[in-house]
Amino acid sequence: MLWNKKILLFFSLIGLCFLSACAEKEKLADGSELINKNQFVFAASGEFKPFSYINDDLTMSGFDIEVGEAIAKEMGLKPVQKRIKFKGIVEGVKTGRADAAVASHTINPQRSKHVAFTTPYYYSGPQIFTRPDSKIKTVKDLKGKEVAVAKGSTYADTASQYTNKIKTYDSDITALQALSGGRHDAVITDFVTGKSAAQEGFEIKAQQLISRSEQAIVLPKDNPKLLKRVNQSLEKLREDGTLTRISMKYFGEDITSKPE
């Protein structure tokens, strides 16, 4: 029957599509593996201005994006952006949806169990943000208060040390927006992100800078050769001032060097 043949063909085509999606990574001469041998596919969320944000043409820009592109260039590969929601990036890198993630991940032991980190590419820290009229100044004032954070971020863990009323959003920007609009008592996020949001007109004020953190590029654990290459490229970019240049462009200061 013609119908049965058509159905069979249809399903085998779908099957083929699935197979190609699970394609193996390509192995290079030096032993490192890439999804495509000429490309460096790096993930970012696009929801963490000024580190990554979406342009009108739906491509991403920002500090993280430029660093990713600089690294790709340094390795002689074509940079390819991949947008993944922040909460899904670590798993995305682990399962091979991207070669790496340049997405402002703070180095922490929990993540280190699942993925590998490069050397830090910038230094920052979580800060408390509130509305201008708020009485909250330090982490002690957070007790019993409602704090909004981004899902999958270290800020959620930070917040849980001081309060158990935690609300999660997919992006830090949405959390700050809600705060600005009158909801929740505080947001914990990167001090640079909050500063940038305030400059853009969000009704928020910076409070205590809780701690210092180191942010690095995320790679899968089973790809040590690629990790080595990326670290080498990072070192080059530090030495020739590229990292500093990018930092000055976005922040007017150099956050890529370790603070004293």
Added chain:
Amino acid sequence: MIRINHLNKSFGDLHVLKNIDLTVYESDVVCLIGSSGSGKSTLLRCLNFLEKKDNGNIIIEGIEVNPRTDNLNKIREKVGMVFQNFNLFPHKTVLENIIEAPMMVKGVDKEKAIFKAKQLLQKVDLEDKADVYPSKLSGGQKQRVAIARALAMEPDIMLFDEPTSALDPELVGEVLTTMKDLAEEGMTMVVVTHEMGFAKEVADRIAYMHDGKIIEHATSEQFFNHPKEERTREFLKATMLK
């Protein structure tokens, strides 16, 4: 008791009732007969204002009714109607069907309403069906319940719109019997029907309608035995041949 003067009604371009004059006296049983499309159902439904007249007067108990300003619901409490398709409330039992309007409209209290309802069910010979749902009844039983339901409001006049036309032949008799009993008790009735036998036996007066007009209006005896109009004679001839 009810008088109609110069009543006209059209549905769009179709002029269905043309200058109707009709008077129904207390305890009268008037049968409206005629072929389909003659306007008899429409006329009946104008009597309880289910259809709105275009012009003419409807005078009830000497007072002209103005449909725009008068409380038609109050008028309808006094004018009962029995439909060709029974229109029983399917989600209520027989008893609940009958007590619904007295309780909800007249505010009769439940015990009283049930008592009255059971009396009426006895009258139509259906007391054992009080807690049954309409879907379990035969057509004839449904119609008798419908009659009891209408009577529960203690109307002054009862209107019947082809009450037996939807019934199997063997069930017609029980309904006609109920109606005959009602007539003998002195109820004022206006009946649209095809049942010539009933009309001949029970009606006081017959109004024969054709094409929106009352062709002949006479006592039953006169109508069947000495019809005046030619058309009436033709009609009678055609029906008697059956």
Added chain:
Amino acid sequence: MPSFSHFFNILTETKGVFLKAMLLTLELTAVSIILGIVIGLIFALLKNSKIKVLELISDAYVYLVRGTPLIVQIFILYFGISGIFLLPDFWAASIALALHNGAYISEILRGAIQAVDKGQLEAGRSLGMTKALTLRRIILPQAFRRALPPLGNQFIISLKDSSLAAFISMNELFNVATTLGSNNFDEMTYLLIVAVYYLLLVALLTFIVNRIELKLAVSDR
């Protein structure tokens, strides 16, 4: 892919937090269904009113609500109007859900009311009942009976739609699943778990609707 024992372990470990979230999902769904029926009934009656202006209002409402995604409506009520008026998250979500449900329910009820035999209205009126009384006692009960299957369907849709409240940080089932999933770098397991919870809820809802249908069918057409 996670192993079955891993799945089962997490399922039992997270029982407490998921049950709490399930309660919230149920609350959101219940409120949105009840409010949705009220709203749907109002707009269905407006549409059947035969008064042109009221019919147009009903049409406009249905068009607007059916024509925009539910998530947009939720965001508008949560973020958008917070300039004027701060709606607590539960009410932003449940009102958006109720308004959304209401549009579909109004169409369902409108059809069901129209499907009730015209003779029912005539019988009521001929007994001296006002149109409103007839509607309330005679027509609506029959219409609801008829509307139960499509209404039940809408309730199930509403249950699943409640997952969108996750995007305004409510800790209902879906949010808990994705939060725990990303915290533990194991999205798949938690998504499967939450799917099981949703399946259970839908089964429960279907059972309840079926029981109601059976009970009302006693009078049996």
